[in-house]
Amino acid sequence: MARIGIIGSAGRMGQALAQAIGAAGHDVAGGADKGDDIARLAAVSDVLVDFSSPHALEANLDAALTAGVPILVGTTGLEERHHWLCDTAAETVAVLQTGNTSLGVTLLAHLVREAAARLGEDWDIEIAETHHRMKVDAPSGTALLLGEAAAAGRGIDLAVHAVRGRDGMTGARESGDIGFAALRGGSVAGDHTVHFLGEHERLSLSHLAENR
Known part of the structure; x- marks a missing residue:
């Protein structure tokens, strides 16, 4: 059973994720949105799932790196710099960045x-x-x-x-x-x-x- 932290938990995808995680028998470690402490969420999570916004990506990756936990980045609207940030973080922790997990x-x-x-x-x-x-x-x-x-x-x-x-x-x-x-x-x-x-x-x- 994994403890999954949701970044962007108040959004439509975040709410849908919370339901899907529970249905799959895993635990929602917590949720974070704009202004919340992402590092605290990362510290109590086995994995982070990010469906927030492009401007928050760097801080979210930093939190995953500090806690040493994998992160799935499903945020869309990313630019070249964001992909570089994901590639750099992936040298230390597992990072899956995708426009769709289907x-x-x-x-x-x-x-x-x-x-x-x-x-x-x-x-x-x-x-x-x-x-x-x-x-x-x-x-x-x-x-x-x-x-x-x-x-x-x-x-x-x-x-x-x-x-x-x-x-x-x-x-x-x-x-x-x-x-x-x-x-x-x-x-x-x-x-x-x-x-x-x-x-x-x-x-x-x-x-x-x-x-x-």
């Missing part, structure tokens, strides 16, 4: 990478995602995860080829682009589709989450 999404990412590698460069890649009206970042962490998988399959750098939020006179689509489109509304837990668009045919790979 088994289905993990499999989807493998399928996307395989499809991107096998289909020629004349197949365009577009990623569409839909989330509830309260989500504050776009594209979603899962969409970016899938974009990274597609880019890896093509052997390209997503940061160079990503195109987000087209608007106005954008000009023709450039070969090698990976497009992102984000919709927000209702109570959608998560809907992601990766489109591979060829001449006169299209392959679409999708994942729909029914809850968090």
Whole structure:
């Protein structure tokens, strides 16, 4: 039985996690939110789960390092510096940083990478995602995860080829682009589709989450 500390416990994901942890027979060691003592939570936890915010990541990683406990970072909206912080912390403690912990999404990412590698460069890649009206970042962490998988399959750098939020006179689509489109509304837990668009045919790979 593990004692799991939740950072971002007052949020929707934090509340869902607390229920799931109890249902799985583990203990919630405690919760922490903005302004709380993360180090104290880390000291009484076997593992930390972070679903807070990007600006809190450095302090959360420091708490995990000080306590010597593993940390799962599910916070989305991370930038290059945040990934560097995770990589640096992972030299000392176990760090899992992911935009989605779903088994289905993990499999989807493998399928996307395989499809991107096998289909020629004349197949365009577009990623569409839909989330509830309260989500504050776009594209979603899962969409970016899938974009990274597609880019890896093509052997390209997503940061160079990503195109987000087209608007106005954008000009023709450039070969090698990976497009992102984000919709927000209702109570959608998560809907992601990766489109591979060829001449006169299209392959679409999708994942729909029914809850968090």
